[in-house]
Amino acid sequence: MLWSLNDSGHGPVLLGFTTAGRSVGEVTVAGAQNTDWEDIGAGRRGTLLVGDIGDNLAQRPSIAVLKVPEPGAGAGAGGAIAPTARYELRYADGPRDAETLLFDPADGSLVIVSKSFGPPGGIYVARRPSSRAVTTLRRTGTLKLDDGEAVTAGSVSADGRTIVLRTYDRAFAWRRRPGEAVDAALRRRPCVIDVSLLAEVQGEALALTADGRAFYTVPEGPEPALRRYGSSAGAS
Numbered sequence: 371m372l373w374s375l376n377d378s379g380h381g382p383v384l385l386g387f388t389t390a391g392r393s394v395g396e397v398t399v400a401g402a403q404n405t406d407w408e409d410i411g412a413g414r415r416g417t418l419l420v421g422d423i424g425d426n427l428a429q430r431p432s433i434a435v436l437k438v439p440e441p442g443a444g445a446g447a448g449g450a451i452a453p454t455a456r457y458e459l460r461y462a463d464g465p466r467d468a469e470t471l472l473f474d475p476a477d478g479s480l481v482i483v484s485k486s487f488g489p490p491g492g493i494y495v496a497r498r499p500s501s502r503a504v505t506t507l508r509r510t511g512t513l514k515l516d517d518g519e520a521v522t523a524g525s526v527s528a529d530g531r532t533i534v535l536r537t538y539d540r541a542f543a544w545r546r547r548p549g550e551a552v553d554a555a556l557r558r559r560p561c562v563i564d565v566s567l568l569a570e571v572q573g574e575a576l577a578l579t580a581d582g583r584a585f586y587t588v589p590e591g592p593e594p595a596l597r598r599y600g601s602s603a604g605a606s
Contacts, residue, residue, distance in 0.1 A: 371386060371387075371388065371389075371394070371440075372386070372577055372596075373385065373410055373418060373440070374387070374410065374575060375404075375410055375420065377404075377406055377407050377408055377424055377574075378404065378405065378406040378424060380407075381398065381404055382398060382402035382404045382407075383396050383399070383404075384396065384410070384418070384420070384438075384441070387596070389586065389596075389598070391596040395449065397449045397451055398449070398450045398451075399436060399438055399452075399453060400450045400451065400452045400453075401452060401453070402420075402436055403422075404422065405422050405424075405430070406422060406423070406424030406425065406426075407420060407421065407422050407424070408421055408422075408423050408424040408468065408469040408471070408574070409421040409423065409469060409470055409471040409523060409524070410471075411471055411472065411473050411526070412473065412528065413437055417437050417440060417454070418437070418438050418439075418440050419435055419437055419471060419473055419480075420435065420437075420438060421433075421435055421468075421482070422434040422435070422436065423435070423468045423469070423471055424468070424469060425465055425466065425467045425468070426467055427467075428464075428465045428466050429465055430465050431465065432458050432459060432460045432504060433460075434456055434457060434458050435456075435457045435471065435480060435499070436455070436456050437453060437454050438451050438452070438453050438454065439454060455501040456501055457496070457499040457500070457501055457505060458503075458504045458505065459480070459482075459496055459499065459504070459505050459506075459507050460504050460505070460506055460507065461494060461507045461509075462506050462507060462508050462509065463509055466484045466485075466492070467484065467485045468482050468483060468484045468485055468491075468494075469485050469521070469523060469574055470483040470491075470521050470522070470523055470524040471524075472524050472525070472526050472552055473526060474530070474551060475526065475528070475530040476530055476549075476551070476552075477497070477551065478499075479495055479496060479497050479498075479499075479551065479552065479553070480495070480496045480499050480507075481493065481494065481495050481552050481553050482494045482495075482507060483513065483521050483524060483556070484521075485521055485522065486520060486521075487518055487520045488518070489512070489517055490512050490513040490514065490515040490516070490517065490519065491512070491515075491520070491521050492509050492511070492512055492513075493510050493511045493513065493556050494507040494509050495507065495508055495510050495551075495553045496508075510553045510554075510557070511553065511556065511557040512557075513556060514557070514558065514560070515542065515560075519537045520537055520538065521535050521536070521537055522536060522537060522538060522573065522574040522575075523535070523573075523574055523575050523587075524536065524576060525576050525577050525578040526552060526578065527578045527579070527580060527581060527582030528578075530546060531546050531582055532544070532545060532578060532582030533546065534563070534578055534582075535556075535560070535576075536567060536576045536587070537567075538567065538568070538570075538571075538573055539566060540563070540565075540566070540567060541562075541563040541565060541567060541576070541585070541599075542560035542561065542563065543561045544556060544558060544560050545561075563599075565599050567587065570587060570595075570597070571591075572589050573587055573589045573590075574589070574590060575587055575588045575589070583600055584598055584599060584600030586598050587599070
């Protein structure tokens with residue numbers, strides 16, 4: 371199962387499909403608002419984390435991450451789920467745009483990478499996000515990418531060992547060292563994955579397989595193509 375979403379201008383809906391690209395339905399997140407949903411990832415114990423983190427004008431006083439139970443494979447159109455937690459987050463150094471939400475399975479931290487068309491994006495961390503009060507996102511570093519590499523999505527493998535971030539044309543990978551936090555790994559220089567993502571045009575999604583050996587992407591637009599990239603699978 372893969373899960374995706376639409377960004378601002380759409381409802382609070384999760385889009386489910388198989389790794390073969392077959393739609394399995396849409397699920398509404400009850401009581402939620404889609405201000406600018408930008409990323410989704412797997413949390414602990416069968417949960418999904420929905421990142422309402424987009425902010426094109428860098429003016430939102432706070433952003434949010436919703437934790438919801440992952441719907442079953444048989445979830446159909448018209449289904450609904452309720453969030454089990456909502457984390458309100460605020461940047462320590464002021465609002466900024468972001469499209470990348472990462473979850474650290476080792477300690478439960480939320481990591482957000484800001485989107486920048488100039489200098490490389492910043493790495494922001496909420497070590498112990500609270501659902502009862504606003505949690506401050508602390509900047510812990512800057513990506514070691516070239517200027518203009520605007521990060522549009524990212525993923526951490528289920529085993530926690532591999533991290534991949536993407537831009538509109540390239541993808542970058544980090545292999546975590548034992549005991550290393552996600553944000554600490556991101557402060558190192560990455561490996562450049564030998565694929566071109568330019569054909570996707572508006573590519574703002576990426577999901578790693580559980581073992582981190584391949585990833586899926588899907589671009590924006592009507593009837594988008596699901597692609598799989600891997601060391602042996604190539605693209606499909």
